[in-house]
Amino acid sequence: MTCEHIVDLEPVSARGEGCEECLRMGSSWVHLRLCLACGHVGCCDNSPNRHATRHYRQTTHPVIASYEPGERWAWCYVDEAQLSVPPRFEPLLRE
Numbered sequence: 001m002t003c004e005h006i007v008d009l010e011p012v013s014a015r016g017e018g019c020e021e022c023l024r025m026g027s028s029w030v031h032l033r034l035c036l037a038c039g040h041v042g043c044c045d046n047s048p049n050r051h052a053t054r055h056y057r058q059t060t061h062p063v064i065a066s067y068e069p070g071e072r073w074a075w076c077y078v079d080e081a082q083l084s085v086p087p088r089f090e091p092l093l094r095e
């Protein structure tokens, strides 16, 4: 299946090394997700605060990628589908 939301996105470097909101709150997270529209780093849905999904609800930025070392997958909230990471986004992700 094809996601048309990721097509228009340009790579933006991650804005931080941890979940922005959790760092501000002094909270913790399980896994990190990178917003491919703006470089926001947020925490996953297994984390207490689910900031990546909250970021999508607030901004409607449609696609996140895993920001865990070595992981290479993306997720489109609109399509509710997992995507492969296009090569232009590879350099943004963690090794």
Ligand SMILES: [Zn+2]
Binding pocket: 002, 003, 004, 005, 006, 062, 076, 077, 078, 079
């Ligand atoms: Zn999509």
Ligand SMILES: [Zn+2]
Binding pocket: 019, 020, 021, 022, 023, 028, 029, 042, 043, 047, 049, 050, 051, 052
């Ligand atoms: Zn968080």
Ligand SMILES: [Zn+2]
Binding pocket: 035, 036, 037, 038, 039, 040, 055, 059, 061
């Ligand atoms: Zn965003």
